[in-house]
Amino acid sequence: MTDFAYKPTLTGDLVVLRPLDEGDYDALRAAMDDPDVTRLTGSHGEIGEEQAREWMRTRKDQTDRLDLAIVDKTSGAVVGEAVLNNWDPDNQCCSFRILIGPAGQGRGLGTEATRLIVGYGIEQLGLHRISLGVYAFNPRAQRAYEKAGFKAEGVLRDALRWDGEWVDEIVMSVLAPEWMPSMDTV
Incomplete structure (x- = not known):
């Protein structure tokens, strides 16, 4: 297994995933400024522009994570990011997260981006397990993850406090032995 030092460009039918860079700031800031995106990602607070840039x-210098911009092939616009992080080389696992702004929602871009980066992690990097957390108020994302082969493992009860309410986080993962069979049934 190698580390995440190499930053690939992954191409699908709908999206291109390419290394994230400072030039993507405006597109990602616009996505994060959307109230629904902020809620669905459970993002509290804001970091300053210079710190974000x-x-x-x-x-590009990180060897323990992979941050890729999601580019809509139709428009050429950056609509989000897909990330493999929290890498544990001893256990051949990592976490996954994705953010899609309003311009990229509802057209299968997130599902394809998920399949591309997860496939890269399992098939090219030799990861055994990729996990994620999705908040209970985001069933659309949970369905997209299931389409990409993720299975629910459990619930972190009251993991997020949002607008005065407690929200559960659903823990999901995909394992390497399940990856290829899951792609045949999707």
Whole structure:
């Protein structure tokens, strides 16, 4: 197994995933400024522009995570990001997260981006397990993850406090032995 130092470009029918860079700041800021995106990702607070730009500048240098911009092939616009992070080389696993702004929603872009990056993690990097958390008020994302082969494992009760209400987080994962069979049935 290798680390995440190599930053690939992954191409599908609907999207291209390419290394994230500072030039993607405006598109990702616009996505994060959407109230629904903020809620569905459970994002509290805001970081400053310079801090966010610096963070984006350093993504290409990280060997323990993979941050890719999601580009809509139809428009050429960056509509979000797909990330493999929290890498545990000893256990051949990592976490996955994705953010899709309003311009990229409802057209299968997130499902394809998920399949591309998860496939890369399992098939090219040799990961055994990729996990994620999705909030209970986001069933659309849960369905997209299921289409990409993820299975629910359990619930972290009251994991997020949003607008004065407690929200559960559903833990999901996909395992390497399940990956290829799951693609045959989708």
